[in-house]
Amino acid sequence: MNIDLVILILTTLAAIWTVMGRSLLKAAIGLAITSALISVMIFRMNSPLAAVFELSVCAGLITAIFVSTISMTKPLTHKEVLQVSKDRMKRYIYLPVILAIVGAVLIALKLKQDFTIAPLAVAQPDVQTVLWDFRRLDVIGQVIILIAGALGIVILFEEKKTK
Amino acid sequence: MILIPLFGVIILNLVFAANEKTRKAAFWFALVIFILQIAAVIFHHPVLRNNSLEQIDSFFKVSFFVDHLTFIMFICIGMVSIASLFVARYTMPNDDSRFKFKNLLILASLGMSGIVMVKDLFSLYVFMEITAVSSFLLIAYPKNLDALEGSFKYLILSSVATVLMLTSVGLLFIVAGSTSFSDIALAIANSRSSTLVVLAMGLFICGLFVKGGLVPFHGWLPDAYTAAPAPVSVLLAGVVTKAAGIYTLIRIVTSLFPFDQPINNVIMLIGTISIFVGALAAIGQDNFKRMLAYSSISQMGYILLGLGAGTPLGIVGAVFHLFNHSVFKSLLFVNSAAVEKETGTCDMNKMGGIAQKMPVTGATSIIAFLSTCGIPPLSGFWSKVIIVIALWQASQYTYAALAILASIITVAYFLSMQRRVFFGKLKNGFENLKDADTGVITVSIILAAITVGAGIFFPFVYNVFISPVKELLIR
Numbered sequence: 001m002n003i004d005l006v007i008l009i010l011t012t013l014a015a016i017w018t019v020m021g022r023s024l025l026k027a028a029i030g031l032a033i034t035s036a037l038i039s040v041m042i043f044r045m046n047s048p049l050a051a052v053f054e055l056s057v058c059a060g061l062i063t064a065i066f067v068s069t070i071s072m073t074k075p076l077t078h079k080e081v082l083q084v085s086k087d088r089m090k091r092y093i094y095l096p097v098i099l100a101i102v103g104a105v106l107i108a109l110k111l112k113q114d115f116t117i118a119p120l121a122v123a124q125p126d127v128q129t130v131l132w133d134f135r136r137l138d139v140i141g142q143v144i145i146l147i148a149g150a151l152g153i154v155i156l157f158e159e160k161k162t163k
Numbered sequence: 164m165i166l167i168p169l170f171g172v173i174i175l176n177l178v179f180a181a182n183e184k185t186r187k188a189a190f191w192f193a194l195v196i197f198i199l200q201i202a203a204v205i206f207h208h209p210v211l212r213n214n215s216l217e218q219i220d221s222f223f224k225v226s227f228f229v230d231h232l233t234f235i236m237f238i239c240i241g242m243v244s245i246a247s248l249f250v251a252r253y254t255m256p257n258d259d260s261r262f263k264f265k266n267l268l269i270l271a272s273l274g275m276s277g278i279v280m281v282k283d284l285f286s287l288y289v290f291m292e293i294t295a296v297s298s299f300l301l302i303a304y305p306k307n308l309d310a311l312e313g314s315f316k317y318l319i320l321s322s323v324a325t326v327l328m329l330t331s332v333g334l335l336f337i338v339a340g341s342t343s344f345s346d347i348a349l350a351i352a353n354s355r356s357s358t359l360v361v362l363a364m365g366l367f368i369c370g371l372f373v374k375g376g377l378v379p380f381h382g383w384l385p386d387a388y389t390a391a392p393a394p395v396s397v398l399l400a401g402v403v404t405k406a407a408g409i410y411t412l413i414r415i416v417t418s419l420f421p422f423d424q425p426i427n428n429v430i431m432l433i434g435t436i437s438i439f440v441g442a443l444a445a446i447g448q449d450n451f452k453r454m455l456a457y458s459s460i461s462q463m464g465y466i467l468l469g470l471g472a473g474t475p476l477g478i479v480g481a482v483f484h485l486f487n488h489s490v491f492k493s494l495l496f497v498n499s500a501a502v503e504k505e506t507g508t509c510d511m512n513k514m515g516g517i518a519q520k521m522p523v524t525g526a527t528s529i530i531a532f533l534s535t536c537g538i539p540p541l542s543g544f545w546s547k548v549i550i551v552i553a554l555w556q557a558s559q560y561t562y563a564a565l566a567i568l569a570s571i572i573t574v575a576y577f578l579s580m581q582r583r584v585f586f587g588k589l590k591n592g593f594e595n596l597k598d599a600d601t602g603v604i605t606v607s608i609i610l611a612a613i614t615v616g617a618g619i620f621f622p623f624v625y626n627v628f629i630s631p632v633k634e635l636l637i638r
Contacts, residue, residue: 005423005524015458032268068395110358111358111359111362113293114348114354114356114359115357115360117337135285135286137281137286138289140288141286141292145292145293147172147270148270148300149296151263155300
């Protein structure tokens with residue numbers, strides 16, 4: 001079993017733990033672990049910059065925001081935590097089952113390289129070239145998504161203020 | 164078409180956000196943006212077709228689609244956005260909420276314009292996300308439990324669709340070494356029998372079925388349409404699901420994937436299931452908007468049937484029904500907005516005889532319902548006839564027969580709706596009802612006129628606008 005497969009299995013387990021976990025805090029930590037493991041995978045695929053982005057933003061910044069937000073909420077009592085956990089298990093128990101079925105189907109398909117890989121247009125372009133020269137429209141698109149997200153926050157916060 | 168709304172939303176916030184007076188004027192500014200979009204398409208259409216957009220292409224470093232299908236989608240986006248804008252002015256309580264709504268509406272329109280123009284699978288995903296994020300926020304706008312539930316369901320299922328599509332994009336990137344349509348089409352043609360390629364195609368099509376709200380991926384659609392504020396329901400039913408789901412499916416299967424029998428069979432099967440499940444579910448609904456939501460699922464099934472026929476005539480029928488459905492479903496949701504606003508309810512059991520007090524809303528809803536059912540000479544009749552003929556010519560006799568049979572169910576649930584809402588004796592408490600405001604009435608009349616006009620002048624509409632869509636099959 002090679003190291004990539006181990007990391008992949010660990011990532012899956014961390015992701016399942018995130019969804020099935022008892023508390024929001026544990027879910028946030030689970031998400032951070034998932035992101036950190038994904039960063040390792042990306043790093044091993046020779047994309048150090050993407051790995052650093054994943055680690056700093058998804059595992060770092062977003063976790064910090066989640067944890068600080070969760071710390072501002074009222075924690076559940078032990079009884080409520082157990083009830084939430086029970087409900088969640090009941091609701092999401094099929095998730096690992098679906099995952100197992102999908103895995104079994106993919107193994108049964110015996111995916112192999114039965115296709116011709118097209119050569120990349122440009123060999124080893126740097127990130128700046130990729131983002132601005134090749135994917136300029138997508139970068140602008142992402143900025144527009146951020147604007148939409150910011151509008152959403154404005155709407156939510158103003159609503160709370162009026163209440 | 165992407166830049167007009169982009170600059171529009173910037174100007175809207177820089178110039179019109181200042182005070183209450185300017186916020187009121189923002190309605191006219193947003194209206195001008197959408198009219199500009201439609202005008203740019205109509206008046207410059209031949210120019211756009213004959214000259215590539217070299218300067219814009221070179222700035223964005225990509226090339227855009229400017230064909231007849233894009234042209235029809237732009238008209239739908241502009242038209243439905245205008246209808247939604249007028250309904251917002253009529254139903255939303257204050258200038259501040261209307262102003263924020265306009266921002267999100269323009270962003271959603273920008274996202275949809277991008278979807279119908281791009282020639283790159285990853286860019287398509289980016290613009291789908293712009294549309295989706297705007298739509299989540301628009302649905303959740305009222306902040307009540309139903310709206311948040313509807314928005315959350317859409318968010319979750321849309322994320323599932325996104326995961327499926329992104330996985331597919333990743334797999335296709337492995338094979339093609341690029342995400343541009345032309346490279347992927349070439350790579351798929353060279354590796355048609357590859358398991359990985361088939362898996363990638365299957366994942367992408369499943370993602371599009373979720374986005375389009377087709378059975379069995381429709382879980383989010385009735386809740387989202389019902390819980391969303393009236394102008395958002397108009398937008399979602401009129402154009403969002405069509406641009407993000409149906410248009411993309413048409414584009415992908417005609418431009419990228421091999422448009423062959425196995426894919427056509429899947430499309431026709433999902434289409435037929437959607438037609439029947441949507442229609443049968445619509446019969447049992449008491450909520451006006453929920454009934455229209457299930458009707459939408461059913462009608463989108465017809466579009467899929469036309470596409471699945473796999474012939475040029477089938478594509479023409481599918482695209483014509485897409486346009487028609489965009490018009491008459493928007494009209495029905497505009498009518499439902501007027502009825503909801505005036506009566507304060509969407510429960511059809513509490514209504515009755517409303518047409519006496521709301522004559523324009525009642526009359527235009529009859530036109531929309533007749534067109535949906537495929538009654539001649541309205542536009543819906545022609546598109547359904549084309550789809551049935553295309554299926555018959557493609558030797559898909561069972562599907563053709565089922566399509567005709569389902570029209571009877573459509574008549575049944577719409578007659579039930581008309582009887583419970585508009586016909587009969589006026590219910591107590593509705594004596595002082597009045598019709599919607601001038602803006603909404605004008606929108607209803609224009610949409611009804613398009614429905615009637617596209618039917619009566621069918622030969623002209625068919626030859627000039629619809630028939631050239633056949634070029635999609637020429638790669």
